[in-house]
Amino acid sequence: MTPAARAQAAIEILDRFRPLEAGNEPMDRHLIAWGRRSRFAGSGDRAAVADLVYAALRRWRSLAWPPMAEDAEPPAGARPRLLALADEAGTLDVLFSGLGHAPAPPTEAERAWLALRRDADPAAAPDPVRFDLPDWLAAPMRDSLGEQAPAVLSALGERAPLDLRVNRLRATPEAARAALAAEGIAAEPVALAPAPGAALPALPDALRVTAGARALRRAAAYLDGSVEIQDIASQAVAAFADARPGERALDFCAGGGGKALALAAAMEGKGEVFAHDGDPRRMSDLPARAARAGARIRRVTDPEAAPPCDLVLVDAPCSGSGAWRRNPDAKWGFGSGDLSALVETQAAILDRAAARVAPGGRLVYATCSLLEAENRAQAREFAARSPDFTLEGDMILTPLEGGDGFYAARFRRL
Numbered sequence: 001m002t003p004a005a006r007a008q009a010a011i012e013i014l015d016r017f018r019p020l021e022a023g024n025e026p027m028d029r030h031l032i033a034w035g036r037r038s039r040f041a042g043s044g045d046r047a048a049v050a051d052l053v054y055a056a057l058r059r060w061r062s063l064a065w066p067p068m069a070e071d072a073e074p075p076a077g078a079r080p081r082l083l084a085l086a087d088e089a090g091t092l093d094v095l096f097s098g099l100g101h102a103p104a105p106p107t108e109a110e111r112a113w114l115a116l117r118r119d120a121d122p123a124a125a126p127d128p129v130r131f132d133l134p135d136w137l138a139a140p141m142r143d144s145l146g147e148q149a150p151a152v153l154s155a156l157g158e159r160a161p162l163d164l165r166v167n168r169l170r171a172t173p174e175a176a177r178a179a180l181a182a183e184g185i186a187a188e189p190v191a192l193a194p195a196p197g198a199a200l201p202a203l204p205d206a207l208r209v210t211a212g213a214r215a216l217r218r219a220a221a222y223l224d225g226s227v228e229i230q231d232i233a234s235q236a237v238a239a240f241a242d243a244r245p246g247e248r249a250l251d252f253c254a255g256g257g258g259k260a261l262a263l264a265a266a267m268e269g270k271g272e273v274f275a276h277d278g279d280p281r282r283m284s285d286l287p288a289r290a291a292r293a294g295a296r297i298r299r300v301t302d303p304e305a306a307p308p309c310d311l312v313l314v315d316a317p318c319s320g321s322g323a324w325r326r327n328p329d330a331k332w333g334f335g336s337g338d339l340s341a342l343v344e345t346q347a348a349i350l351d352r353a354a355a356r357v358a359p360g361g362r363l364v365y366a367t368c369s370l371l372e373a374e375n376r377a378q379a380r381e382f383a384a385r386s387p388d389f390t391l392e393g394d395m396i397l398t399p400l401e402g403g404d405g406f407y408a409a410r411f412r413r414l
């Protein structure tokens, strides 16, 4: 497919998706359905179309701002968003050529709108537009992020990097980098960038892929468990939990097991790691992942059956707002009722998980959220109703530190 035909495909996919309407299927299902309908599209085409679609979804509202006239609606549908992206990238005439399967060239009215857009001050847009959020969410997000809000929310509009955690049970960082390089994948050491005066965990095993990302899942270093795909903020949460060799750890919301695997590596294969999830099907890939990583992880369906643990990690179900640059479709369907329901679920999970912590042990609560209600407010309320736990410290990460947005609080049981 030509770049222009890919742009046309992205417009058609987005127009089926309709981001601001309720009850949408996740975008990855739309992309899979398009791939099935479009046998002519190779893997490079599919990746390029997905990139365009996600780029538009991240900035769905600000890309269509400003409207042509003060009292007019912003332009509707995917075409103006793709026009705006192409205009920003300087590829308008290449992508909107009207030749072959390309979208039609910009009309006079569209060119006039793009000129207006180029001259507009983005900071003059209303907050939900400027921050690319559903209307109701702009105020809670601003309250949660304070003066960092504009920078953090603008960073959520960028493509996320691809980070790896070198699995010390299988390889050293040097050996993993060499193995990746032999297959054309460049990966450089990467660290969190703390704000002045802030202390964040060191991540000696973190790498960032700088070239060859598409070959990763076929690379020997990935297939033999030398590296795991894991964002640096997610790695920082595992490091913050401070799992040590010989301990007994329980990952209470293990999902696919990314954090359980990181805990097992930090424990150097010594001790016990249990994994639990409210939906055990979420852990179905874990045995294969653990075998590949050389880690022993025992799945438990009933967490009450697990013995008291030195460390219980609650990587709670949450808005995912810290990772919306990866899943921008999720933010458009996220409602205020969803937030209240999550906050309630998180509190119930914390109470249940706390009962599995041995005296003197740690409870780590984490979310990939940027919202205060799911983060510090949740941790404060747990501390207030749990006299046998003390809050040792917490950590707030945003994309400004270089990874996804995450929160983690560590409590110690008396």
Ligand SMILES: C[S@@+](CC[C@H](N)C(=O)[O-])C[C@H]1O[C@@H](n2cnc3c(N)ncnc32)[C@H](O)[C@@H]1O
Pocket: 252, 253, 254, 255, 256, 257, 258, 259, 260, 276, 277, 278, 279, 282, 315, 316, 317, 318, 345, 349
């Ligand atoms: C943020 S995800 C976990 C991601 C995982 N720890 C990782 O690093 O890949 C949250 C998980 O919590 C699980 N969950 C939801 N409700 C739960 C509950 N009541 N008890 C335990 N787990 C629950 C979800 O099924 C989901 O897999």
